[in-house]
Amino acid sequence: MKLLSATQIRQWDEFTIKNEPIVSLELMERAANACTRWLLQNTLAGTYYIFCGKGNNGGDGLAIARLLYNAGRAIKVFILESDAKGSDDYISNFRILHHLSAIPIYQVRSEKDLPVIPEECILIDALFGTGLNRGLTGLAAQLIDHLNNAGAPVISIDIPSGLFCDQSSRGHSIIRARHTLTFQVLKMAFLIAENAVFFGQVHLIDINLHPSYPDLVDTPFYIINQSMARRIYRPRTAFAHKGNFGHALIIAGAYGKTGAAILSTRACLRTGAGLVTAHVPDRSVSILQTAAPEAMVFPDPEADHIATLGYTPELFSATGIGPGIGTGVKTKFFLRGLLEHEALKLVLDADALNIIAGSPGLLNHLPPGSILTPHPREFSRLFGEQDNDFKKMEIAISKSMELNVIIILKGHHTLVALPDGTGFFNITGNAGMAKGGSGDVLTGMLTGLLAQGYSSKEAAIMGVFLHGLAGDLAAGARGMEAMTATDIIENIGSAFQQLL
Ligand SMILES: NC(=O)C1=CN([C@@H]2O[C@H](COP(=O)(O)OP(=O)(O)OC[C@H]3O[C@@H](n4cnc5c(N)ncnc54)[C@H](OP(=O)(O)O)[C@@H]3O)[C@@H](O)[C@H]2O)[C@@H](O)CC1
Numbered sequence: 483m484k485l486l487s488a489t490q491i492r493q494w495d496e497f498t499i500k501n502e503p504i505v506s507l508e509l510m511e512r513a514a515n516a517c518t519r520w521l522l523q524n525t526l527a528g529t530y531y532i533f534c535g536k537g538n539n540g541g542d543g544l545a546i547a548r549l550l551y552n553a554g555r556a557i558k559v560f561i562l563e564s565d566a567k568g569s570d571d572y573i574s575n576f577r578i579l580h581h582l583s584a585i586p587i588y589q590v591r592s593e594k595d596l597p598v599i600p601e602e603c604i605l606i607d608a609l610f611g612t613g614l615n616r617g618l619t620g621l622a623a624q625l626i627d628h629l630n631n632a633g634a635p636v637i638s639i640d641i642p643s644g645l646f647c648d649q650s651s652r653g654h655s656i657i658r659a660r661h662t663l664t665f666q667v668l669k670m671a672f673l674i675a676e677n678a679v680f681f682g683q684v685h686l687i688d689i690n691l692h693p694s695y696p697d698l699v700d701t702p703f704y705i706i707n708q709s710m711a712r713r714i715y716r717p718r719t720a721f722a723h724k725g726n727f728g729h730a731l732i733i734a735g736a737y738g739k740t741g742a743a744i745l746s747t748r749a750c751l752r753t754g755a756g757l758v759t760a761h762v763p764d765r766s767v768s769i770l771q772t773a774a775p776e777a778m779v780f781p782d783p784e785a786d787h788i789a790t791l792g793y794t795p796e797l798f799s800a801t802g803i804g805p806g807i808g809t810g811v812k813t814k815f816f817l818r819g820l821l822e823h824e825a826l827k828l829v830l831d832a833d834a835l836n837i838i839a840g841s842p843g844l845l846n847h848l849p850p851g852s853i854l855t856p857h858p859r860e861f862s863r864l865f866g867e868q869d870n871d872f873k874k875m876e877i878a879i880s881k882s883m884e885l886n887v888i889i890i891l892k893g894h895h896t897l898v899a900l901p902d903g904t905g906f907f908n909i910t911g912n913a914g915m916a917k918g919g920s921g922d923v924l925t926g927m928l929t930g931l932l933a934q935g936y937s938s939k940e941a942a943i944m945g946v947f948l949h950g951l952a953g954d955l956a957a958g959a960r961g962m963e964a965m966t967a968t969d970i971i972e973n974i975g976s977a978f979q980q981l982l
């Protein structure tokens with residue numbers, strides 16, 4: 483699913499107005515009706531304090547005020563005054579509202595007009611929407627701070643006021659909403675970790691924009707959804723044999739971190755690789771063979787570390803390396819040696835990435851199409867600290883292009899950055915996965931998919947989707963606190979079944 487920019491969303495409104503066709507004011511009415519339905523179903527306030535700017539977001543607010551009033555709710559409307567005359571649809575809605583003399587309308591012209599806000603009211607934020615073109619200052623910023631400090635819950639219309647849709651809003655005054663009722667589609671701002679404190683729970687409000695528009699535009703950003711994963715998934719044929727599904731190699735687990743190797747190996751097995759071999763330190767062999775009897779083991783001659791490439795890595799269909807291997811000097815040399823094999827299909831995670839961060843020249847030796855799976859700290863070690871998460875995303879994409887690798891920047895909405903300059907956001911997964919071992923599971927899954935012949939792009943996109951979905955199923959069964967990485971593995975099968 484394409485992730486549209488603020489400009490494209492505005493063009494989608496215009497496209498709908500022209501091609502449905504519908505007049506702009508009616509489209510606003512449709513949006514306001516949908517928001518009002520949600521508000522009536524989900525809230526009950528003594529009074530709704532509705533704060534409106536003078537653009538179309540403010541127009542939405544005025545229309546919602548009228549509709550809530552018509553439904554019997556108590557309303558007070560506050561208009562943030564400015565020199566602007568107001569958008570046409572704002573003006574039209576203002577005129578209609580003005581005729582309903584029972585609704586009090588207050589103008590906020592200076593600090594002294596900031597109202598006292600009772601805690602039991604609900605604040606509706608319709609000050610600024612996707613038309614925000616600069617950070618808020620002056621009275622607008624004061625009003626935002628006043629609302630944030632009021633203690634009453636805020637419900638934002640379309641996007642919290644002050645938050646930019648597709649660039650960083652760091653350092654600006656921004657509404658902190660409990661809920662955001664956003665029109666038609668997710669905005670990029672809602673996928674970025676640094677914004678998490680602002681938008682609360684996001685609810686998509688369907689306003690029936692014209693379905694043809696997204697097909698007509700290009701965008702570098704996508705959201706990974708079930709239908710995208712389904713298009714990638716290739717069900718097994720009845721006559722398949724294990725030779726059809728590749729032989730995966732997992733290199734993981736210095737002694738004391740054998741668990742990382744077990745999790746990756748078991749995740750790889752559950753993802754469908756035909757054969758799995760785990761390369762672990764000698765002392766870990768019996769532990770691994772007990773925990774994952776389906777896997778074969780290459781015991782490293784070293785008791786506690788990965789150090790020896792005692793096989794031809796090209797014989798494996800795909801290799802995952804990193805979980806728990808440590809950054810000891812012998813393991814560093816091992817990784818250097820492995821990277822000299824240019825034809826490998828590689829997944830690099832955890833300490834493999836930390837080793838590379840310590841010797842950045844190695845970045846230029848990654849086999850084309852390798853998949854790197856850094857969490858944000860590993861990402862910063864590899865590519866430097868960034869001022870904000872949008873910048874981080876841009877760097878992920880530019881480094882992916884420069885190095886011809888796939889970078890999976892892990893987080894609540896994991897980003898898959900591809901060498902063609904596109905970025906795919908994942909929306910499965912939950913905070914129950916914020917535990918040691920979840921990333922090891924992803925490494926195993928990705929290696930398993932590569933081994934089965936999925937391209938690195940396919941493996942990355944479908945892999946993060948299935949990993950998050952398995953996490954969601956685990957959270958559903960056990961709860962976020964109690965679920966463990968093993969529970970994610972146990973739910974990989976059910977996640978696959980949702981692709982059938
Ligand atoms: N028919 C449709 O299209 C539909 C649209 N819909 C709704 O429209 C919303 C987008 O509306 P919009 O484009 O009018 O922009 P909006 O965010 O309300 O205000 C921008 C105004 O504020 C100003 N301004 C900007 N930054 C500023 C700042 N920092 N400090 C001070 N002022 C600032 C800027 O004026 P400027 O000062 O730049 O001249 C501009 O006039 C969208 O989020 C959705 O809610 C829905 O009804 C569905 C149908």
Ligand SMILES: Nc1ncnc2c1ncn2[C@@H]1O[C@H](COP(=O)(O)OP(=O)(O)O)[C@@H](O)[C@H]1O
Binds near residue numbers: 911918920
């Ligand atoms: N709040 C969250 N929401 C969704 N996914 C999460 C969340 N926290 C962690 N995850 C996922 O769990 C995995 C954690 O990986 P990582 O930090 O490398 O863990 P570890 O190295 O301990 O196994 C990533 O795939 C990440 O996307």
Ligand SMILES: [K+]
Binds near residue numbers: 610611638640643
């Ligand atoms: K808003």
